[in-house]
Amino acid sequence: xxxxxxxxxxxxxxxxxxxxxxxxxxxxxxxxxxxxxxxxxxxxxxxxxxxxxxxxxxxxxxxxxxxxxxxxxxxxxxxxxxxxxxxxxxxxxxxxxxxxxxxxxxxxxxxxxxxxxxxxxxxxxxxxxxxxxxxxxxxxxxxxxxxxxxxxxxxxxxxxxxxxxxxxxxxxxxxxxxxxxxxxxxxxxxxxxxxxxxxxxxxxxxxxxxxxxxxxxxxxxxxxxxxxxxxxxxxxxxxxxxxxxxxxxxxxxxxxxxxxxxxxxxxxxxxxxxxxxxxxxxxxxxxxxxxxxxxxxxxxxxxxxxxxxxxxxxxxxxxxxxxx
Amino acid sequence: xxxxxxxxxxxxxxxxxxxxxxxxxxxxxxxxxxxxxxxxxxxxxxxxxxxxxxxxxxxxxxxxxxxxxxxxxxxxxxxxxxxxxxxxxxxxxxxxxxxxxxxxxxxxxxxxxxxxxxxxxxxxxxxxxxxxxxxxxxxxxxxxxxxxxxxxxxxxxxxxxxxxxxxxxxxxxxxxxxxxxxxxxxxxxxxxxxxxxxxxxxxxxxxxxxxxxxxxxxxxxxxxxxxxxxxxxxxxxxxxxxxxxxxxxxxxxxxxxxxxxxxxxxxxxxxxxxxxxxxxxxxxxxxxxxxxxxxxxxxxxxxxxxxxxxxxxxxxxxxxxxxx
DNA sequence: CTGAAAGCGCTTACAG
DNA sequence: CTGAAAGCGCTTACAG
Numbered sequence: 001x002x003x004x005x006x007x008x009x010x011x012x013x014x015x016x017x018x019x020x021x022x023x024x025x026x027x028x029x030x031x032x033x034x035x036x037x038x039x040x041x042x043x044x045x046x047x048x049x050x051x052x053x054x055x056x057x058x059x060x061x062x063x064x065x066x067x068x069x070x071x072x073x074x075x076x077x078x079x080x081x082x083x084x085x086x087x088x089x090x091x092x093x094x095x096x097x098x099x100x101x102x103x104x105x106x107x108x109x110x111x112x113x114x115x116x117x118x119x120x121x122x123x124x125x126x127x128x129x130x131x132x133x134x135x136x137x138x139x140x141x142x143x144x145x146x147x148x149x150x151x152x153x154x155x156x157x158x159x160x161x162x163x164x165x166x167x168x169x170x171x172x173x174x175x176x177x178x179x180x181x182x183x184x185x186x187x188x189x190x191x192x193x194x195x196x197x198x199x200x201x202x203x204x205x206x207x208x209x210x211x212x213x214x215x216x217x218x219x220x221x222x223x224x225x226x227x228x229x230x231x232x233x234x235x236x237x238x239x240x241x242x243x244x245x246x247x248x249x250x251x252x253x254x255x256x257x258x259x260x261x262x263x264x265x266x267x268x269x270x271x272x273x274x275x276x277x278x279x280x281x282x283x284x285x286x287x288x289x290x291x292x293x294x295x296x297x298x299x300x301x302x303x304x305x306x307x308x309x310x311x312x313x314x315x316x317x318x319x320x321x322x323x324x
Numbered sequence: 325x326x327x328x329x330x331x332x333x334x335x336x337x338x339x340x341x342x343x344x345x346x347x348x349x350x351x352x353x354x355x356x357x358x359x360x361x362x363x364x365x366x367x368x369x370x371x372x373x374x375x376x377x378x379x380x381x382x383x384x385x386x387x388x389x390x391x392x393x394x395x396x397x398x399x400x401x402x403x404x405x406x407x408x409x410x411x412x413x414x415x416x417x418x419x420x421x422x423x424x425x426x427x428x429x430x431x432x433x434x435x436x437x438x439x440x441x442x443x444x445x446x447x448x449x450x451x452x453x454x455x456x457x458x459x460x461x462x463x464x465x466x467x468x469x470x471x472x473x474x475x476x477x478x479x480x481x482x483x484x485x486x487x488x489x490x491x492x493x494x495x496x497x498x499x500x501x502x503x504x505x506x507x508x509x510x511x512x513x514x515x516x517x518x519x520x521x522x523x524x525x526x527x528x529x530x531x532x533x534x535x536x537x538x539x540x541x542x543x544x545x546x547x548x549x550x551x552x553x554x555x556x557x558x559x560x561x562x563x564x565x566x567x568x569x570x571x572x573x574x575x576x577x578x579x580x581x582x583x584x585x586x587x588x589x590x591x592x593x594x595x596x597x598x599x600x601x602x603x604x605x606x607x608x609x610x611x612x613x614x615x616x617x618x619x620x621x622x623x624x625x626x627x628x629x630x631x632x633x634x635x636x637x638x639x640x641x642x643x644x645x646x647x648x
Numbered sequence: 649c650t651g652a653a654a655g656c657g658c659t660t661a662c663a664g
Numbered sequence: 665c666t667g668a669a670a671g672c673g674c675t676t677a678c679a680g
Contacts, residue, residue: 004672004673006673014650014651015650015652016651016674017675018650018651020675021649023674028649029649033649033650048673049379049673050440051375051376051384051440051672051673052375052673052674053673053674053675054375055373055375055656055658055672055675056676058675060375062440069400069404070401070404071401075400076393076394076395076396076399076400079394079419080421083394083419092418093418093419094386094416094419096407096411096416097404097411116375116386138369270397270594271595274598274599275598276599276600328656328658329657338666339666339667340657341667341668342665344658344659344660345665345666347658348659353666372657372658373658375656376658378672379656379659379672379673379674380660381658381659382659382672
């Protein structure tokens, strides 16, 4: 039924070896022969079986990516950066998510999926780190897009969390704010600690609430602070979702943003420009991070040595109405 | 270096055939033998090569998905629905995007990627339709997640665009609005014509602008209408991005939303609840559409016949502040 | 410049 | 219940 290299060889009157050479653009084929083979390939609509090619070559020209839920507001950017880079290199991308928890991971490591790819890209490895480490030890090239923790063992791509936090603090300080509330993410994450350190180094405060990166937790943190009688003139939230929640709580309490309280977020998700007022935020270059991670992995597959330290891409303060 | 089925067989003192039987849970293996083999598999950390399995079995247990840019606000939901369903069935998902245009498609159809999957899921096939059709004719199972056009030749999953448009119109009419501006998408798309028909059947209007689904085009459409002296009391935009643009233009013109002009969008993207005021919108069940499309494809791969017509999932009017 | 043959790591009749 | 052997569709020394 399906057209194989043998069909092409027979039709073109050459050996499979020669067809294979043409397919792989080897120089040592007579140009007339090559042209004829190419013609037959076109006429027959022949497409090589990637499974067979992979088996024979020992590698699949496919990389896998293990992600948190794809509904995270910034995953689209990361994914697009990865796909573009990987496709441009002629690789395929196999996508896995951990959102079904242990079951997903089990499946991921299980017999069906495994060994189908040459290398692995991981975003936010929490929960899967042991598994990943084991695969890494057995020789699987891995690169982390790691905005959550510090995993010095792996090649990784990150962003300037500390400087990002500091830039938010400088901006608030320079616009005359001195009583900030920080709505932090879970402090177990390395990025959270970095953002906190950077911020506090510029603008020290005792008012620190720990949220869980959800909008609701941002809202609750502000409500608690207000109910506790805290007199704040600004909020720095560790992501835009919590900042949006803070915005709501402030306005619900009758406070004006930015006149009474300025708000700065982190990430610059698509929603950030649509809140009222639009959100000033520390932008993470998610797309560039996806591209860089993919490039790092591809370089690794091409035999290059992994870089000594993590690749760190700069954040950028984006000023909008919530903290002019 | 790498552990193969031969290593397991040798270590367990059985043939490769027996190991293969254990691997595939065939009933006809002595339970003691099976236990021993399983033990060796664990000890050696053996993982089958999916390439070899696929080659031997003639199918890869992998499906591919061809998508528009992953930064589309609702792609995350679709993708998550697909990944969940596909993973649960023990299949892998190969991701391709068309965002680099012709080059992407060429790569997609090219030798490296093709034949690496058993079936294909396509979202918004514009531009790739000829290619897809050709592959479909040659026997590749295909399912469309098609919110843009009408392609009766393919099994597809859609939503109730016409009823969605009608529900927006009924809502506006019932709240006393009679002079709507419709900001439509490109009328070349089947879904746009359906939304328009549904809306106009309930609330006829001559004020119809054609946007391109971008926020900017929504803003421009409203500005033009206002500049032309149109006296409107409501806007129905064919997606939330254009609705958000309309919202901005209206407020910039000094009009109050919803008091002076009510606004209804389409999609219910994450940003919809964060605009000021939050957007009333016709929700598309993107995640369910992704799940259904994947299920349809998997059923097809399992040998089931494709359904006669498209699978149509219901929209739902979500009422928020922009049109209470 | 070209081809015959072995091999990649599995599965699957077939035979026992 | 178990195994030897052929075959899946390619690539790659090796020989000419």
